Amino acid sequence: DTAVSQTPKYLVTQMGNDKSIKCEQNLGHDTMYWYKQDSKKFLKIMFSYNNKELIINETVPNRFSPKSPDKAHLNLHINSLELGDSAVYFCASSQEAPGYRTDTQYFGPGTRLTVL
Amino acid sequence: AQTVTQSQPEMSVQEAETVTLSCTYDTSESDYYLFWYKQPPSRQMILVIRQEAYKQQNATENRFSVNFQKAAKSFSLKISDSQLGDAAMYFCAYRSALAQGGSEKLVFGKGTKLTVNP
Numbered sequence: 305d306t307a308v309s310q311t312p313k314y315l316v317t318q319m320g321n322d323k324s325i326k327c328e329q330n331l332g333h334d335t336m337y338w339y340k341q342d343s344k345k346f347l348k349i350m351f352s353y354n355n356k357e358l359i360i361n362e363t364v365p366n367r368f369s370p371k372s373p374d375k376a377h378l379n380l381h382i383n384s385l386e387l388g389d390s391a392v393y394f395c396a397s398s399q400e401a402p403g404y405r406t407d408t409q410y411f412g413p414g415t416r417l418t419v420l
Numbered sequence: 421a422q423t424v425t426q427s428q429p430e431m432s433v434q435e436a437e438t439v440t441l442s443c444t445y446d447t448s449e450s451d452y453y454l455f456w457y458k459q460p461p462s463r464q465m466i467l468v469i470r471q472e473a474y475k476q477q478n479a480t481e482n483r484f485s486v487n488f489q490k491a492a493k494s495f496s497l498k499i500s501d502s503q504l505g506d507a508a509m510y511f512c513a514y515r516s517a518l519a520q521g522g523s524e525k526l527v528f529g530k531g532t533k534l535t536v537n538p
Contacts, residue, residue, distance in 0.1 A: 335524065345459075345509055349525040359523050394465060398524060408455075409515075409526060411465035 307331050308412040310395050316418045317385055325380045325415045327395030334399060335359075336378035337409065338370060341392040350393075353378055382417075390419045422447045424514050426529035433502045434537050440487075441497045441532045443512030451517040454488065454495045455526070460508040468510070471495065473517070499534075507536045 308329045317323050329336065337360075338350040352360035353372040367383045378395060395412040423446045433439035445454070456468040471479045471488050478486050483500045499506055512529040 337525070339526075345531050347511065347526075347528040349527075352523065352525060354521050359521060360525055392463060396465075396526075408467060408470060409524075410467075411457075414463045414465075416463070 308395055308397055308410050310393075310412040310415050312415060313413060314416050314418075316420065318420055319385055319387060321385050322381070322383045323385060323417070324382070325393055325395075325417070327378045327380070327412055329376055329395075329397040329410070329412075331397055331399070331410060332376075333397035333410075334375060335397060336372065336375075337396040337398075338378065338380050339394040339396060339411075341394060341414070343391070347394070351378075351380075385417075385419045387419050390417055392416050422449075422452075422514050422516070422527050424512050424527050424529040426510075426512055426532050428532045429530070430533045430535070432535040432537060433499070435502055435504060437502055438498060438500045439502055439534065441499075441510050441512075441534065443495045443497070443529055445493050445495065445512070445514050447493070447514065447516075449516055449518060453515045453517060454486075455513040455515070456484070456486070456495075456497045457511045457513060457528075458506075458508045459511065459531075460505075465511075469497065502536050504536050504538060507534055509533050 311326045335354045337352045341347045351370045356372045369381045372378045392414045396409040398409045452473045454471045458466045469481045487496045509531045511531045513526040
């Protein structure tokens with residue numbers, strides 16, 4: 305069973321289009337994240353959600369809008385796609401509970417977005 | 421802000437030999453976690469090993485071990501008896517232990533590409 309899944313795995317689209325990437329985790333975790341890996345393989349946090357509430361919102365263009373319909377899902381919608389948005393986008397999740405020190409984040413397989 | 425530095429963009433090792441990947445980090449915090457993630461060509465991010473800063477004992481996971489030097493802010497990964505399947509990008513990552521409630525972001529280094537030669 306896949307712990308953190310993303311769809312699609314590959315996405316090729318034209319500049320100016322709007323697209324969405326979906327993420328689901330079946331680990332029962334409270335917190336989910338989106339990371340971006342650029343062409344040089346550098347990974348950087350974009351957003352995090354805890355119990356459907358936006359917590360981290362790094363310096364990301366407002367064309368990127370995450371949405372969490374429930375704790376198990378965190379989707380990423382991107383408007384007016386630009387060439388520079390081409391990257392691999394990773395979803396991740398982790399668990400926090402009172403008195404429990406969270407540490408490990410579990411990653412999805414990534415979505416390679418190519419903007420032409 | 422915390423930073424993570426991996427000074428070796430590429431490393432190579434002969435199969436069955438040992439290799440050490442370097443990682444240094446900068447933080448003013450005393451309580452944190454450190455991780456090594458492996459990213460093979462399949463793109464999947466796989467946790468290799470983690471270390472809690474308050475634990476002095478170095479973490480080990482089978483052929484993988486770390487040398488954690490808190491005062492020097494160094495966290496190197498040693499891979500023993502290297503196998504062809506170890507070939508991948510390796511990322512060092514930092515996470516504050518103070519962060520909670522969804523703010524537990526990972527700060528990554530730029531990665532080291534490891535090649536294993538048969």
